[in-house]
Amino acid sequence: MKRKPAKDTGEESGGTAPGGIQALDAALSVLRVLRSFDGPAALSDIAREAGMPPSKVHRYLASFIHAGLAVQKERSGRYDLGREAAELGVAAISRNNFVVRASDELEELAAATGQAALLAVWSHHGPTVVRLERGPNLTTTSIGLGSTFPLLDSATGRIFLSYLAQQQLAGRLHHELERAATAGVSWPDLNPDVASVEALTAKVRRERVAYVDGRFIPGLSAISSAITNWQGEIEVAVTLFGTHKELLEPGSATRTALVDFASRHSIVPPAQLGNASDRAR
Amino acid sequence: MKRKPAKDTGEESGGTAPGGIQALDAALSVLRVLRSFDGPAALSDIAREAGMPPSKVHRYLASFIHAGLAVQKERSGRYDLGREAAELGVAAISRNNFVVRASDELEELAAATGQAALLAVWSHHGPTVVRLERGPNLTTTSIGLGSTFPLLDSATGRIFLSYLAQQQLAGRLHHELERAATAGVSWPDLNPDVASVEALTAKVRRERVAYVDGRFIPGLSAISSAITNWQGEIEVAVTLFGTHKELLEPGSATRTALVDFASRHSIVPPAQLGNASDRAR
DNA sequence: GAAATGCATTGCATAATACGCAAATAGGAG
DNA sequence: CTCCTATTTGCGTATTATGCAATGCATTTC
Numbered sequence: 001m002k003r004k005p006a007k008d009t010g011e012e013s014g015g016t017a018p019g020g021i022q023a024l025d026a027a028l029s030v031l032r033v034l035r036s037f038d039g040p041a042a043l044s045d046i047a048r049e050a051g052m053p054p055s056k057v058h059r060y061l062a063s064f065i066h067a068g069l070a071v072q073k074e075r076s077g078r079y080d081l082g083r084e085a086a087e088l089g090v091a092a093i094s095r096n097n098f099v100v101r102a103s104d105e106l107e108e109l110a111a112a113t114g115q116a117a118l119l120a121v122w123s124h125h126g127p128t129v130v131r132l133e134r135g136p137n138l139t140t141t142s143i144g145l146g147s148t149f150p151l152l153d154s155a156t157g158r159i160f161l162s163y164l165a166q167q168q169l170a171g172r173l174h175h176e177l178e179r180a181a182t183a184g185v186s187w188p189d190l191n192p193d194v195a196s197v198e199a200l201t202a203k204v205r206r207e208r209v210a211y212v213d214g215r216f217i218p219g220l221s222a223i224s225s226a227i228t229n230w231q232g233e234i235e236v237a238v239t240l241f242g243t244h245k246e247l248l249e250p251g252s253a254t255r256t257a258l259v260d261f262a263s264r265h266s267i268v269p270p271a272q273l274g275n276a277s278d279r280a281r
Numbered sequence: 282m283k284r285k286p287a288k289d290t291g292e293e294s295g296g297t298a299p300g301g302i303q304a305l306d307a308a309l310s311v312l313r314v315l316r317s318f319d320g321p322a323a324l325s326d327i328a329r330e331a332g333m334p335p336s337k338v339h340r341y342l343a344s345f346i347h348a349g350l351a352v353q354k355e356r357s358g359r360y361d362l363g364r365e366a367a368e369l370g371v372a373a374i375s376r377n378n379f380v381v382r383a384s385d386e387l388e389e390l391a392a393a394t395g396q397a398a399l400l401a402v403w404s405h406h407g408p409t410v411v412r413l414e415r416g417p418n419l420t421t422t423s424i425g426l427g428s429t430f431p432l433l434d435s436a437t438g439r440i441f442l443s444y445l446a447q448q449q450l451a452g453r454l455h456h457e458l459e460r461a462a463t464a465g466v467s468w469p470d471l472n473p474d475v476a477s478v479e480a481l482t483a484k485v486r487r488e489r490v491a492y493v494d495g496r497f498i499p500g501l502s503a504i505s506s507a508i509t510n511w512q513g514e515i516e517v518a519v520t521l522f523g524t525h526k527e528l529l530e531p532g533s534a535t536r537t538a539l540v541d542f543a544s545r546h547s548i549v550p551p552a553q554l555g556n557a558s559d560r561a562r
Numbered sequence: 563g564a565a566a567t568g569c570a571t572t573g574c575a576t577a578a579t580a581c582g583c584a585a586a587t588a589g590g591a592g
Numbered sequence: 593c594t595c596c597t598a599t600t601t602g603c604g605t606a607t608t609a610t611g612c613a614a615t616g617c618a619t620t621t622c
Contacts, residue, residue: 018343019340019343019600020340020344021308021340021341021344021580022579023579023608023609024305024345024580025348027302028345028348029348031348032348035368035372035373042570043571044569044570053610055572055610055613056611058300058570058571058572059300059301059302060305062299062300062571063301063305064305066301067306067310067312069309074385080376081372081373081376081377083373083546084313085370085372085373086374086377086511086548087548087549087551088366089366089369089370089374090511090550090551091316091362091551092362092363092364092366092367093367093370093371094551095320095362121367123367123368123371125371128371130371134446134449144510145371145374145375145510146375146376146377147375300571302608302609303609304580305609323599324598324599325598334582334583335599335600336581336582336584336599336601337580339600340581343600564621564622565620566619566620567618567619567620567621568617568618568619568620570616571616572614572616573614573615574611574612574613574614575610575611576608576609576611577608577609577610578607578609579606579607579610580605580607580608580609581605581606582603582604583603583604584601584602584603585600586600586601587601588598588599588600589597590596590597591594591595591596591597592594592596
């Protein structure tokens with residue numbers, strides 16, 4: 001096969017895996033480009049973004065379509081991710097033991113509290129719904145798998161805000177703070193500045209729950225708690241939501257059940273096993 | 282590159298996409314194999330399942346790992362799906378509106394089967410038509426966008442009756458059962474009592490279709506199937522209808538096409554996420 | 563209405579690259 | 593320590609992916 005005859009400057013292994021296959025690396029980078037679009041994308045746009053000739057990308061896409069990872073809409077249309085991509089993602093998520101175990105009991109939690117319940121994990125877009133259990137009282141909602149929540153404005157978001165490492169949050173947090181500042185928005189319990197956010201997250205970690213009342217979705221109250229792994233990092237957020245504000249009260253049965261649920265599915269880091277940095281290296 | 286020197290029996294395009302790339306097709310089939318396992322898998326198992334030499338699979342996996350689609354656990358360990366796979370799936374699902382996706386092909390379904398076709402979703406009033414494709418043979422009908430169907434009396438309604446959670450149906454189902462009981466109505470295949478309804482829905486779930494012949498609308502036969510999401514919950518019902526009763530027969534081309542259409546647009550949940558039939562009732 | 567533009571798609575010749583085989587290395591068990 | 597299983601890596605070959613350019617299709621522009 002030919003290579004671009006021009007540059008061969010010596011810097012060779014720029015994006016190739018050791019022991020991997022060049023063509024496959026190239027193809028997978030196209031898949032990532034396809035994912036990075038918000039919706040269906042034209043061949044020329046994908047090719048430009050990937051830095052490859054359209055004919056090459058077209059052949060990759062033909063194989064992706066064959067595998068079901070991509071689809072082509074309408075006659076002579078644009079490309080989008082396909083059903084197989086969705087199934088792959090669901091399978092990947094279901095390999096996460098925390099999600100699987102919590103899913104098994106999520107229905108019980110919803111039934112016991114009489115509220116709708118969801119599980120969310122962090123993906124690079126933000127907190128993302130991976131499991132949803134509609135309660136008896138909630139018929140319709142704009143929330144579904146793949147929905148993402150804001151960090152500042154939602155119970156689920158605030159849990160990640162409080163438990164996730166600063167550097168993972170940084171990009172999105174800055175963005176939301178800036179938007180809030182320029183729009184002149186502020187909330188009853190939060191101002192759009194770093195100090196105020198710090199105070200909020202401290203409170204959330206102390207109480208082990210975060211909540212909002214009818215802010216992100218009008219008329220809907222939500223309360224969320226964290227399921228953590230052996231390092232004390234958040235793996236999943238569990239959120240209950242409904243139309244009554246009473247579920248937020250410190251002593252409420254709902255709140256107690258939620259915290260209990262989160263604790264039972266968390267792994268409490270053993271306190272006196274030496275600190276993690278010793279074991280890490 | 283070499284090919285298996287032995288068999289080249291002439292059966293050529295067994296699994297290759299037209300205009301696609303052979304190596305990529307092979308690699309993606311490995312990805313699918315990896316997904317088909319319940320958890321982490323050994324190289325030799327993946328290779329055997331994919332029908333390829335381990336060295337080939339190993340190189341594919343190296344590229345998958347490089348792209349984040351796969352991970353290798355521990356030292357010299359087994360392979361599993363990676364974070365990028367989850368992100369890919371979330372992206373696919375969040376931009377994937379079941380109604381829109383199915384709408385794109387509804388016309389083809391109608392043309393291929395020669396029947397009229399519709400899509401219906403659940404709104405608080407009941408099954409509601411959101412897309413309608415009049416077939417070549419059907420000129421006029423009382424069905425239009427926004428029409429709602431009864432639960433007991435229509436193919437579309439019976440699909441929702443069989444796949445939707447009990448609590449969402451409760452109100453309307455009670456109402457219809459009561460009306461039928463007081464009016465003394467009954468049907469050839471259904472009595473207005475809970476046990477009879479239960480038997481019907483079990484049959485529907487088993488056969489994956491529900492149908493009626495000229496009952497809801499005299500002289501009109503209809504057959505319906507469910508498009509389900511990642512949790513096994515119904516998102517949309519697809520219904521074909523026409524004046525001939527033959528389309529209801531188990532082996533008919535129409536029925537086969539319908540079930541195929543529905544499964545192609547459904548997301549099959551992995552076994553570990555708990556199965557939907559447990560939660561359905 | 564006709565030309566023109568912007569796409570996606572597809573032959574084709576070439577040599578670059580992925581493949582199969584087999585050797586090597588690592589890990590685990592007895 | 594030794595064997596055994598399973599993963600990883602070199603290497604030569606010809607199969608196959610690639611860039612280029614021509615084709616086809618559709619929508620737009622004048």
